[in-house]
Every structure is written in structure tokens, then in C-alpha cells.
Amino acid sequence: MENRIQKYKNYFQGKRVLITGNTGFKGSWLTLFILQLGSKVFGISNEHHNNDILFKSSNIKENIQQYYLDINDLKSLKEAINEIQPDVVFHLAAQSITLEAYKNPIETFRVNALGLANLLECFRNYKKKCDLIIITSDKCYKNNEWVWGYRENDILAGEDPYSASKSIAEIIFNSYYQTYFKYQDDVQMVSCRAGNVIGGGDWSTGRIVPDCMRAWKNKKTLEIRSPKSIRPWNDILDVIYGYTICASLIREKSLNGESFNIGPQQNKELTVLELINGVWENWPEKDFLHFSVTEDNQVVENAFLKLNTDKIEHTLNWKPQTDTKEMFKRTAKWYWEFQQRPNEIRNYTDNIISDFISNL
Template structure:
């Protein structure tokens, strides 16, 4: 990561979904590299909000619109003339996708299409990273990790919307963005992300942290489900490395890459909570027996060999380090007088120096 700043310093970077959990961390990291950022989001998705807590609204220009139906998106993209684009805007919750499947497909699939169509109007060199999900894969709950060539799709509307977005991205790339053209793009697929500042509903880490802060018990639905847990800085570093390689004209235009933990680091929900509780004794839980008919995969693994081979990217943090860094952030937020922006920057710097 040492030479990353010279790539992004002074560059105009468009981030969609910049007010979300991952978007706010990425915005803060790129600000640390002296990038010029335009953020596009539908609004502030949670309260509290990492974006607000880091006071990012005071450092960048934000535009609030619905990318799946607002004509302003194309106008703002053309006006801004970005050098880099990171597309993170999404409806990212499986449970919500069952409640609002149409909105999920509009945001995740049509939103990507509208952005792709706006990008193709640009005449300058642009390097775009589209973020989808590990749930883009049609998950058969194999014990080995999914590779980038495996079949896309999934049993729930969220997975389907992300798989459909990938088909649209590939179609636009092959139709409008030739190898010799000015637009270069790639896809990043990340596993389950943890870290400070996530307050999304129906996610195990935010649920545990909110409960611990008020001394209540967290109810967990699927204690034995395993996920490729990773600290938020891991996939973000992958997205940055991917953008850097696009910029340096590596032969990865149109390629997709997995960003996840080592293959031996798939950990159950129950073990994640137990590990986090070592750092914060207030974390307590009980198992909730519930069958709501909504299918969510219990086993999911990623194979990240392609990212290692083509991008020289690999995860830096152990599972224990990821869990501990996450808990320490929330403990500082809820219990400490430490400046949370300074603490967030210190975690970024510590990661850069690994």
C-alpha cells in the first residue's frame, strides 16, 4: 500500500454509496491520500452513521439521489469528469431483499446499468471498480471456495440482483468498452465485512455492539452458519489495488476478483461472537429458534487465488485481529472519550504499515 498515495493524490474520484459503512471507510482512506471526492448516495442509511461520525460531509461534496431512476446521475458524472469510480451503492441486506425485492433489483441491477450508461458518455480515461458481492455466486454450499468463473445467481432476491448486475456489467464492457478504449473497469466481490461504524439492521456485529452498549442480550438466528469474515480494510485495500492495476494498464479490463480471508478462516457466527466477547465482556447472546421461510446460505467460502496471482493482493489480518479491531472501535465509540475520527485514521495507518 506504500505507493498507493501517489496514484490517488489529487485525482477526482467518484464514490457511489459513500454514506454507507464501506463507503465511509473508503472515503476516509482516500481523503487520507489527498484525493478529490464526489460522493453520490440516496441518503444517510443509518443512525448513528459512520459518515456523520467521521464528519466526512465537511470534507467532500455529496449529491443525494436515487441512482436507479434519477436523471441527474448522468449529468453529475459528466460534470465531475472523474478519474476513478468506485461503485458501492447498493441495497445490501438479504432480509430486506425479501421484504422489498423490486427495490432491491432496481437499486442493485438498474442502478449499475444507469451508472454504466453515464460512464460511457465520458471521453477521458476512467478506471472504474464495480463492487458486487460474494453472494453473487449461486451457492451450493460447497466446502471449497468459489472461483470467479463459477455460476452466478442465488436463492434470494439480493443474490439474484447482484448476479444480474454482473451480467449487465459484462454486457456493457463487451458492447461499449473495448480493450483499446478510454474506459477500464473490473468487478470486486467481497465476503462478509466487519469493522467499526456499521449500524445496519439485522447484521450480527452491529446487533452485538448495540446490545453490549446498553447491557442487553443479542438474539442470534443461525449460530452455526459460516462466513468469510474479514475486516472492512481488507476488501477496500483490494478495491484500491484493483483500481491501481487498471490505471497501470494491466490486462484485467472486464475481469472479476474475489477479496476474502484465507481459505482456512471461514468461521461460524457463534465463534465470531465468542471471539469478540473476549475483548468486550458486555457482549452476551442467546440463540433464537425461528423459521421464517427465508433462505440464507449457511456455508459460503471464496477462493482468492486470482487476486494473489494477478494483483499480488492477499489478506493481512488474522480473524482474531479483525474481530479485535472491530470491538476496539465500538468500545472507543461507546465507552471512551477518544476522538473516533482519529482512532479510525489510526486503524487505517496501522493497516497500511502491515
């Protein structure tokens, strides 16, 4: 066991790691995590993005080399990648909000689908070894409202624009693999399809936890639409552990072209209501009503979304390290800390990460 984790850590030592979308919620946590594993980190993001509070408040820019560019500016992207010469890439840059995608489908398709094609294009004639981890989403599957979890070989056919953009991204991933990367050794890649992620530092609009935090900070009642919807929620660090374990084993386990679901263990999926109540239990101020249910028929969201994670558990020995109670507690505590001591949030976040890594 120790040997396996040591090999995992060794993989990142001294590597040049590029993270696209590094200024966002997951990108910031991933950067701090990878820095602790001893890599040199480079980031590519667009400059004007409103979910970069964790990135900014933790002064992450001081520890990495940052490039601000649009993932669809192929010339600038190629120049940056040629300059960076990455050994590993985590591709997270995306328009990541479902409600925003309803308003701006073209922009969502442009960033989430064509943006990935641009990234892969930069590696078509790359002349050194590089491992690419392509982040899409659990929403890439055709949602049949099944009570059982989607497997990696289920049909890719998201219907709303965000989900469809992630299905298309998976098809582009497969096209580049089958056409260019299958019969060579230099560039190897996997795609990761994670479910909903919770953790401190997310301020996106239209996501449950950030919406709770915005409301509760001002002692306001959060209005929710679908309390009974089931989603595969995971703690941010478990998802990052999944992405990084895929990178570290890509060559050893011959994973080139494979896709992996990342989600909670079977029967650990939660309803929206369970999630809100779980975080609320750990929120120190309780002298107001924490949620009420409203009717909103503008947006049709699927009620059931479960993921089957047998493949990553059996192939890569990954499973969530954080139980549900701990996930709620860690999340609520992070936002409370940020509210009380914003200047100390980098230390606080680094400590959470080092505890997680040392318990692997």
C-alpha cells in the same frame, strides 16, 4: 516491495475519485482511506439512509463534495458525473441488507441491478480516462453448499432477492464490458466480489456485529439464528485495500472486464459462533449472557459460503493484512471507543487507517 506500495499510493495522488454509496459503512471507511492517499473525493448517495452514523459522526461531508440523489435518476446522475469528471469510480450504492431484500425485492432489484446499469450508461460516451470498480458480492454465485470456495468463473445465480440482484449486477457489468468497453481505452472496469465485512461503524440491522453491539451496549442477550453457518469474513480495511489495489493496477495489469473475489485466506473462514465469541472476548463488559440461539424458519440462508481468492492473490499480490484476532480486537475496540468518546471517533478512525497504510 516498497516500490510496489509506492506505486499504489502514487496512483491516488491528486485523482478525482467518485464513491457512490459513500455515506454507508464501507463508503465511509473508503472515503477516509482515499483521503489519506491524497485524492479529491466526491460522493453520491441517497439522502435518507439509516447506516450513515460513521459518515455523520466523523464529519466526512466537510472533506468531500457531496451529491444526494437516487442512482436511478439517470438525468441527475449524468449531470453529477459530468460535473465531477471523475478519474476513478468506486460503485458501492446498494440496498445491502439480505433481510430487507426479502421484504422489498423490487426496490432491491431496482437499486442493485438497474442502479448499476444507470451508472455504466453515464460512462458509455465518457470522453476521458476513468477506472471503474464495481462492488457486488460473494452472494452472486449459485450456492451449492459446497465445502470449497467459489471461483470467479463459477455460475452466477443467486436465489434469494439480494443474492439474485448481485448476480444480475454482474451480468450487467459483463454486458456493458462486452458491448461497449472492451475495445476502447478510456473506460476500464473490474468487479469485486467481497465476502462479509466487519469493522467499526456499521449499524445495519440483520448483520451480526451491529446486532451484537446494539444488544451488548444495553447488556442484553443477542438472539441468533444459525450459529454454525460459515461465512468468509474480512476486516473492513483488508477489503478496502482489495478494492483500491484493483483500481491502481487496472491498466498496468490489463484487468478490464475482470472480476475478483476478496475473502479470507483458505481455512480462515469462521462460523457465526466463532465470530461472536471472538468479538465478545474483546468486549470490556461481561456481566450478562452474550447470545442465545433461536429457531427462525422464515428466512432460508445457506450454511456454507466460501470464496476462492487465488486470482487476486496471484494476479495482484493481495492478501489480508489483518489476522483474525486483530480483526476481532479492532472491531470491538472501535465500538467501545465510539460509546465512550463519540466526539473523538474521527481521529480514532483516521489513526487506524494511517497505521494500516503505513504497514503495507
